[in-house]
Amino acid sequence: xxxxxxxxxxxxxxxxxxxxxxxxxxxxxxxxxxxxxxxxxxxxxxxxxxxxxxxxxxxxxxxxxxxxxxxxxxxxxxxxxxxxxxxxxxxxxxxxxxxxxxxxxxxxxxxxxxxxxxxxxxxxxxxxxxxxxxxxxxxxxxxxxxxxxxxxxxxxx
Amino acid sequence: xxxxxxxxxxxxxxxxxxxxxxxxxxxxxxxxxxxxxxxxxxxxxxxxxxxxxxxxxxxxxxxxxxxxxxxxxxxxxxxxxxxxxxxxxxxxxxxxxxxxxxxxxxxxxxxxxxxxxxxxxxxxxxxxxxxxxxxxxxxxxxxxxxxxxxxxxxxxxxxxxxxxxxxxxxxxxxxxxxxxxxxxxxxxxxxxxxxxxxxxxxxxxxxxxxxxxxxxxxxxxxxxxxxxxxxxxxxxxxxxxxxxxxx
Numbered sequence: 055x056x057x058x059x060x061x062x063x064x065x066x067x068x069x070x071x072x073x074x075x076x077x078x079x080x081x082x083x084x085x086x087x088x089x090x091x092x093x094x095x096x097x098x099x100x101x102x103x104x105x106x107x108x109x110x111x112x113x114x115x116x117x118x119x120x121x122x123x124x125x126x127x128x129x130x131x132x133x134x135x136x137x138x139x140x141x142x143x144x145x146x147x148x149x150x151x152x153x154x155x156x157x158x159x160x161x162x163x164x165x166x167x168x169x170x171x172x173x174x175x176x177x178x179x180x181x182x183x184x185x186x187x188x189x190x191x192x193x194x195x196x197x198x199x200x201x202x203x204x205x206x207x208x209x210x211x
Numbered sequence: 212x213x214x215x216x217x218x219x220x221x222x223x224x225x226x227x228x229x230x231x232x233x234x235x236x237x238x239x240x241x242x243x244x245x246x247x248x249x250x251x252x253x254x255x256x257x258x259x260x261x262x263x264x265x266x267x268x269x270x271x272x273x274x275x276x277x278x279x280x281x282x283x284x285x286x287x288x289x290x291x292x293x294x295x296x297x298x299x300x301x302x303x304x305x306x307x308x309x310x311x312x313x314x315x316x317x318x319x320x321x322x323x324x325x326x327x328x329x330x331x332x333x334x335x336x337x338x339x340x341x342x343x344x345x346x347x348x349x350x351x352x353x354x355x356x357x358x359x360x361x362x363x364x365x366x367x368x369x370x371x372x373x374x375x376x377x378x379x380x381x382x383x384x385x386x387x388x389x390x391x392x393x394x395x396x397x398x399x400x401x402x403x404x405x406x407x408x409x410x411x412x413x414x415x416x417x418x419x420x421x422x423x424x425x426x427x428x429x430x431x432x433x434x435x436x437x438x439x440x441x442x443x444x445x446x447x448x449x450x451x452x453x454x455x456x457x458x
Contacts, residue, residue: 058354060215060237072245072323073269076215076237077371124366129276129320133405133452202405202452204378207366208244210276210318 115181122176122205129208130172132179134201170203177203218352218373230333230449231401239333239379239449243323245271250317252307262298262319263305269325270300270417272407272446278316299418306416324380326409326417326444332382333449379449386433388440393425393432401428402451408433409444417444426452 059078061067066074122128170179179201215237219225223232230236248263265271275298297311298319305319352373355361359368371377381404386394398404403426410420420443425432431447433440 062240063215063238072243073325073329075243076239077235077241077243077377126367128367129274129318131274131405202450207369208247208320209367210247211278 116178117181118179118201120177120179120203120205124205124209125174126209127172127174127211129206129210130170130177131204131206132170132177132201133203134179172205177205179203231451234373234376235379239381240324240331241377241379242272245321245323248305248319248321250275250277250307250314250319252314252317255307255309255311255313257309259309260307261304262307263321264303265300265305265321266303267323267325268302270302270327270409270411272322272324272326272409273298273300273305274320274322274419276318276320277314278318296418296421299412299416301415301417324383324446326383326446327385327411330384331380332384333380376450381447381449383444383446385442385444386440387442388434391434391439393434394440395430395432396445396447397430398426398447399429400447400449400451403427404431405448405450405452406431407446407448408440409446410440411442411444 059067060076061069061074062076069075072078169181170177172178217225217228217236217238218234219228220232220234225233235241245265245267246263250262252260252262297308297314299306299308300321305321307314352371353361353369354371355363356368356370359365363369381398381400382396384396386396388394406424408420408422408424409417410422411417420435420440421438422433422435422440422443424434431445433443433445
């Protein structure tokens with residue numbers, strides 16, 4: 055079988071341990087980002103006042119729609135940066151610090167979420183507000199959101 | 212200089228380009244996909260369910276996607292914190308927690324990356340800067356998947372290309388948050404990078420952590436969202452959050 059592979063520094067090219075390779079074309083396909091971008095400022099979404107408080111029922115607010123033409127549902131990742139001022143039970147978040155919504159994607163402050171979905175035509179990032187409960191973050195002001203999304207070549211379905 | 216190869220972005224000299232102008236380097240491991248496991252769990256059992264036996268002998272990185280999960284409608288796939296925390300890996304298998312809701316349809320990507328035992332720091336000397344567009348190289352290297360034509364226009368048929376920057380690892384290692392103070396991890400990339408954080412629970416169950424992170428140009432600070440993290444393992448990637456569009 056033809057292909058190429060490259061070992062990490064200090065490893066042997068003849069190794070049989072996949073962990074020793076920076077990459078190998080003989081492995082299952084790499085998750086190559088075909089379409090990715092960072093969106094902020096005019097391309098992002100900014101709350102200039104307090105975000106909505108939890109209300110009754112669940113509300114979805116679409117923030118951003120990214121069309122794609124892959125023709126299938128691709129693997130994906132989305133990160134969100136939140137720049138805001140507010141407080142929560144464990145301390146104050148100062149203005150200018152970035153909260154990197156970790157996990158592919160969900161920045162949660164109880165009952166309020168940033169989520170996303172992908173189908174065979176588009177990626178949609180949305181703000182989700184669930185009903186009930188106290189907000190994990192309080193007194194949030196001037197929340198600015200920006201995103202980084204990846205649509206990978208890898209086909210999920 | 213060790214043997215290997217690297218590819219620079221269009222317009223950059225590969226011999227002198229700093230890291231942020233490189234598309235790929237064999238000194239930086241990529242997240243190689245071992246397999247994609249289809250998920251179909253219409254009913255949750257009384258005990259944790261073995262979904263897939265990987266038998267790797269280590270804890271691999273993974274990402275879980277749910278079709279129609281949360282607020283998504285069927286046909287729409289997404290990762291969420293909760294969905295990923297429904298799954299964990301051991302050194303032999305992928306499991307679905309008995310405390311989770313059914314997941315009629317989903318996918319889990321398992322990577323060939325040893326999360327717990329890989330302590331890695333990219334050896335390349337870094338120069339500060341922000342990655343810019345990595346695309347539209349007219350020259351470069353492209354490798355198709357086995358049995359697919361290199362001329363295919365279907366991106367899923369391509370195993371590797373220097374036209375775009377794959378996810379490559381800057382560093383990985385362990386942290387242990389025992390109090391509420393956020394744990395700093397230097398990265399020295401010159402920009403806030405994207406990353407993953409995995410949490411080891413019950414001594415042998417690795418799942419994606421529920422965490423928050425703040426970052427500046429030199430350091431990421433990890434902390435729990437609603438509880439102290441304990442022992443976690445980070446993977447910091449080369450990509451910047453604020454890089455320009457790839458395409």
